[in-house]
Amino acid sequence: MLAQQLANGVVLGCVYALCALGFTLVFGAARVVNFAYGELLMIGAFFTLTVMQTLSVPFFVALPVAMSGVALLSVLVFYLTIRPLQRRATTALSGELQIILVTLGLLYVLREAANFLWGTAPRQMDMGIHGIVLIGKVVVTEQRLAVMAITCVLVLALYGLLYRTRVGRALRAIAQNREGAAAIGLNADRITAFVFAVSGALACAAGSLLGCLYAVASDMGASPLLKSFVIVIFGGLGSVPGAIVGGILIGLLENLSGAYLSFAFKDVITFAVLIAVLLLRPAGLFGRAT
Amino acid sequence: MSILERIWSALFTVAMLIAPLLLGDYQAYLLTLTVIWAILALSMAIVLGLAGQINLGQAAFVAIGAYTSSVLRLRYGLDFWLAAPIALVAVIVVAALMGLLTLRLRGPFFILVMLAFAEIVRLLIANWQDVTNGPLGLRDIAPPEPLLGLHFETKIAFYYLSLAVLLSCLIGLSRLKRSNIGRLLIAVREDDVLAEFVGIPIMRNKILGLCIGAFVAGLGGLLLGPFLTILAPSQFTLFASVDMIVMAVVGGIATLAGPLLGAAFLVYVPELLSFSSDYRPAMMGALLILMTLFAPRGLAGLALDLRTALTRREQHDE
Amino acid sequence: MTNSPVLLRVDAIAKHFGGVQAVADVSLQVDAGEILGLIGPNGAGKTTTFNLISGRFPPSGGSVWLEDKRLTGLRPDRIAALGVARTFQGTRLFPQLTVADNIETAVIASAKLVGRELQRDRAEQVLAFIGLERLGSAVAASLAYAHRSLLGLGIALALRPRLLLLDEPFAGMNPRETVDAAQMVRRIRDTGVTVLLVEHDMPAVMSVCDRIVVLDQGRKIAEGSPADIRANRRVIEAYLGVDEDA
Numbered sequence: 001m002l003a004q005q006l007a008n009g010v011v012l013g014c015v016y017a018l019c020a021l022g023f024t025l026v027f028g029a030a031r032v033v034n035f036a037y038g039e040l041l042m043i044g045a046f047f048t049l050t051v052m053q054t055l056s057v058p059f060f061v062a063l064p065v066a067m068s069g070v071a072l073l074s075v076l077v078f079y080l081t082i083r084p085l086q087r088r089a090t091t092a093l094s095g096e097l098q099i100i101l102v103t104l105g106l107l108y109v110l111r112e113a114a115n116f117l118w119g120t121a122p123r124q125m126d127m128g129i130h131g132i133v134l135i136g137k138v139v140v141t142e143q144r145l146a147v148m149a150i151t152c153v154l155v156l157a158l159y160g161l162l163y164r165t166r167v168g169r170a171l172r173a174i175a176q177n178r179e180g181a182a183a184i185g186l187n188a189d190r191i192t193a194f195v196f197a198v199s200g201a202l203a204c205a206a207g208s209l210l211g212c213l214y215a216v217a218s219d220m221g222a223s224p225l226l227k228s229f230v231i232v233i234f235g236g237l238g239s240v241p242g243a244i245v246g247g248i249l250i251g252l253l254e255n256l257s258g259a260y261l262s263f264a265f266k267d268v269i270t271f272a273v274l275i276a277v278l279l280l281r282p283a284g285l286f287g288r289a290t
Numbered sequence: 291m292s293i294l295e296r297i298w299s300a301l302f303t304v305a306m307l308i309a310p311l312l313l314g315d316y317q318a319y320l321l322t323l324t325v326i327w328a329i330l331a332l333s334m335a336i337v338l339g340l341a342g343q344i345n346l347g348q349a350a351f352v353a354i355g356a357y358t359s360s361v362l363r364l365r366y367g368l369d370f371w372l373a374a375p376i377a378l379v380a381v382i383v384v385a386a387l388m389g390l391l392t393l394r395l396r397g398p399f400f401i402l403v404m405l406a407f408a409e410i411v412r413l414l415i416a417n418w419q420d421v422t423n424g425p426l427g428l429r430d431i432a433p434p435e436p437l438l439g440l441h442f443e444t445k446i447a448f449y450y451l452s453l454a455v456l457l458s459c460l461i462g463l464s465r466l467k468r469s470n471i472g473r474l475l476i477a478v479r480e481d482d483v484l485a486e487f488v489g490i491p492i493m494r495n496k497i498l499g500l501c502i503g504a505f506v507a508g509l510g511g512l513l514l515g516p517f518l519t520i521l522a523p524s525q526f527t528l529f530a531s532v533d534m535i536v537m538a539v540v541g542g543i544a545t546l547a548g549p550l551l552g553a554a555f556l557v558y559v560p561e562l563l564s565f566s567s568d569y570r571p572a573m574m575g576a577l578l579i580l581m582t583l584f585a586p587r588g589l590a591g592l593a594l595d596l597r598t599a600l601t602r603r604e605q606h607d608e
Numbered sequence: 609m610t611n612s613p614v615l616l617r618v619d620a621i622a623k624h625f626g627g628v629q630a631v632a633d634v635s636l637q638v639d640a641g642e643i644l645g646l647i648g649p650n651g652a653g654k655t656t657t658f659n660l661i662s663g664r665f666p667p668s669g670g671s672v673w674l675e676d677k678r679l680t681g682l683r684p685d686r687i688a689a690l691g692v693a694r695t696f697q698g699t700r701l702f703p704q705l706t707v708a709d710n711i712e713t714a715v716i717a718s719a720k721l722v723g724r725e726l727q728r729d730r731a732e733q734v735l736a737f738i739g740l741e742r743l744g745s746a747v748a749a750s751l752a753y754a755h756r757s758l759l760g761l762g763i764a765l766a767l768r769p770r771l772l773l774l775d776e777p778f779a780g781m782n783p784r785e786t787v788d789a790a791q792m793v794r795r796i797r798d799t800g801v802t803v804l805l806v807e808h809d810m811p812a813v814m815s816v817c818d819r820i821v822v823l824d825q826g827r828k829i830a831e832g833s834p835a836d837i838r839a840n841r842r843v844i845e846a847y848l849g850v851d852e853d854a
Contacts, residue, residue: 033398084583096397097344101539101582104532108575229402237398271406279391279403470716477713480702487662487696489688489717489767544704 003138005259006252011144013251014151015209019224020231020243021158022202028175028238029195032082032099036106037203038225040077042218043110044070044204045211046118049125059127063208067201074200075193077106083189107221114218122217125208147209154205155244158198162240167194175238227254230274298547303457310449318445324557325452326513331537331549332459333506338535339543340475340499341393342482347404349530350411351504354381355511356521360428361421370434370516378508385504389497405528416523427522431515442516452513459506460546466502475499529571536574539581542588551589612639613675615802616771621660621670621680622826623653630656631667632826638771643793643803645817647810649847652823655775658806662694662773663687674771688718693769697776699760703749707740707759710748714766731766738762738792754785765796772796774805778812790816814838822846 019041026032047066052059081102085095131142162168170191210220231250235242250270257269310318330352337345358377362368368376392403415422422428434442434451442448466472477485478495486492515521533556541552560570585592616638623631631653638644648654660667663684672679679687702710712731719727735741738758743751748759757777764772777793778786786809793816797803807813813820814834822830822837824846830837837843
C-alpha cells in the first residue's frame, strides 16, 4: 500500500514539477510572480482538448499545438501587461506589487473567459493509452507511465535549452545579473518574452497531463498555482533543480498525507509545511537569498 | 486640511447624513452596504499604503472580527458592546503575531503566507462545528443592543451606526497622518531603507501598519454580522480579499477618499448597469488590470490630476 | 587635532560575501571634529567598509565603536539614534513628500519628544543651512540632481548627528559644484560634526579632508595627511596608472 502511494505520489510530483518549472523560470528571468499562471495551465488543458476534438487528432499531436498556443498567449500577456509595468517609475505602489495586481486581475479574466468559452462543467481528456503494468505489487497505469515519460522528455528538453543554446545561456546570465547582462548587450525584454513563452508551454503540458489524470475544468488552475508557489518557495525561487525536487516532494507529501492523515486536511498540511519552511528558511532549500 | 478639503468633507458628511431619509428601503440598504465596504476598502488601503504589502488574507481579519463578536453574542449571550472590544482585541493580537512572523518576507512570500493563513482561518471556522456551526454558519444575528439610550434595531439606525464608524475611522486616520507616529509610518512606506537609517524601526512600524489595517477590517467585520444577519465561512475566501483590493485600487490608496470612491464604484456601477452577478469576477479582473495599467492612483488620483490640470489652465489664462 | 578624543574606532573589521573577501582587515579611527577621507581603487572595499560602519550589514569579524558604545551588530535605526547619520550614493529620499516634509520627518524620527513648533523650527534651520528654503514645498521626486543630493544631506543633518557618513558626496559634480560641496562639508564640520567620507574624486578629497585612509583589496595600505598620501608610493602603485594631478 505504501509503495502504491509512493508510486502515485511520484507521478503526481512529476506533473507538479513541470508546473513549478514554468513558474520558477519566469521568476528567475524577470522577477515576476505570475498569479495568472494557474489559469494558463487550465487554458492549456482546454486548448489541448479543443484541438483534439475539432481536428480529430490524438493527444500526442494536439499537445504540441496547444503548447505553442499557450506560449503565444503567455508572450502576449508579457508584452501587454507586464512589460509596461516593469518600465514604470513607481508612483503609488512598487512595480513588483503592481505586477502582482495585474496578474491577479488576469486570473479572473482568464477564468471567466474559459467559463464563457467552455462552460463550467468538468470534462474528460483521453490520452489514448489504456492498460496496466505491474511492478512488483504496485499497479501502475500505462497512462501514468506516459505522464512520467512526457515529463522526462520535457525536462530534458528544458535542460538542453538552458545549457546548450545561446538563448539558454543568455537566460542564465540574465537570471544571475540583470543589469550586468544588459550592459553587455543582452536584450532583457526579448529574452524575458522567450521565457514567458517557454513557461506557457510548460504550463500547457502540465495542465494537459493533469487533465488526463483527473479532469479538465475551469477551476482546475487554482490548486496547481498554489502548489507551484509552495514548490518554488520550497525549492528556491529561480532554481530549476529546486522546482523538480520540490515538485516530486510535494506530490509525495500530498498523496501520503491524503492517504494516511486526512483527505480533507491535506491541503492544510501542505500549507502548514509551507509556512514553516518560509519562516525557517526564507530563501527555500536551493534558493539564493536575494 | 486645505479649505477645499474641508468643504468636501463637510459636504460629504452632510450628504451621507441626509441621504437615507430621502431614499427608499432598497437604496438605503445599498448605501449601508457601501459604507461597510468603504470601511473594508479603507482597511486594505491602509495595509497597502503603510505596510506596503498586498494582503490576500485581509478577509481573515474581517472574519475574526465578525465571528468572534457574533459567537460571543449568540453562544455566550454577551452584549454587542462587550463582544465588540473583545473581538477587536482578538483581531489585533492575531495581526500582530502574523505581522511579526511574516512582514520581513518579501512581497510574493508574504502574499503566500497570508493566503495560507487566511485559508487556515477559514478552514478552522468551517470545521469548528461546536462554536461556529461550521459551513452552515451563524444565523439570526441580531442588531446591536441599545447603548446609552440609542436604539439600533431599525435599518436607518444601523446605517447611522455604520456611518459613525466610517467617519470615526476617517477622522482617526486623518489625525494619524498628521501625527508624529503617522508621519513615521508614511516614511517607512516611502523608502524603508532610508527610514531605517533615519532612526525609524521599520519592522515595528510595518507591524503597526498591519495592525491598524486589521483593526479597521475588524470594525467592518463587527458591522457585517448584524447587517447580513448571517455569517458563513464561504464569505471569507480569497475572493473577498480581492474584492477589497479592487475597491482600494479602483479608488486609489493615496488619499482617504479613494477607498470610499472605490466602494461606491463597486456597489453602484453593477447596480446601474444591471450587472448579473455572473459577470462580477470578470469585471473585477478587468478593473484590476485596467486601473493598474492606466490609472494606478485610482479614481481619487484621476480626480487630483484633473484638478491640477484645471487649476494650471486657470493660471495660464490669467 | 591630535588632542581630540577618538569618536569612531574601527577594529580589524572584515567582511566576506559567499566566497569573496570584500574587506579583509581594516582598522582606523576618526578623531572628533575631523574630516576623514576613505579612498582606494575600485574594488578596494571602501564602500563595504562604509556600509559596515553605518550598519547596513554586520561584519564577519571585528568591531566598530562610537566612543565607548559598540555599534557592531546594531540595527541601523539604533545606530542613527546614537548619533550617526549617513547619506546614500544616488540619494535616497522620501519621494512623494515635499522637501520640507522630508527634513521634518527626519527631525521627528530623531526628536520624538520635542514639540511641534520646535520640530518645525529645526527643520527650517536645516533647510536654510543647505540652501533649499525656497524649494520647501516642492515634491522630492521632482528635484534636479544637485538639489536631490542637498536634500539627502539635509535629511542626515536633521538628525543632529555627531558623526556624519558621506557616501561619494562629490559624485557627478563638475569642478564648480565640487568647490561648493567641499565648502558645505567644511561648514558642517565647523558646526561640530565629525565627517567620514568615501570618495573617488581625488582632488576633492585632497582639498577637503584633514586625514586620509587608503584601502586596497580589503586592507589599509596608507594613512595620513593629504600631502603624505600624495607622495606615498604604495598608494600610487595601487592606483596603477591613474593620473594623480592633485
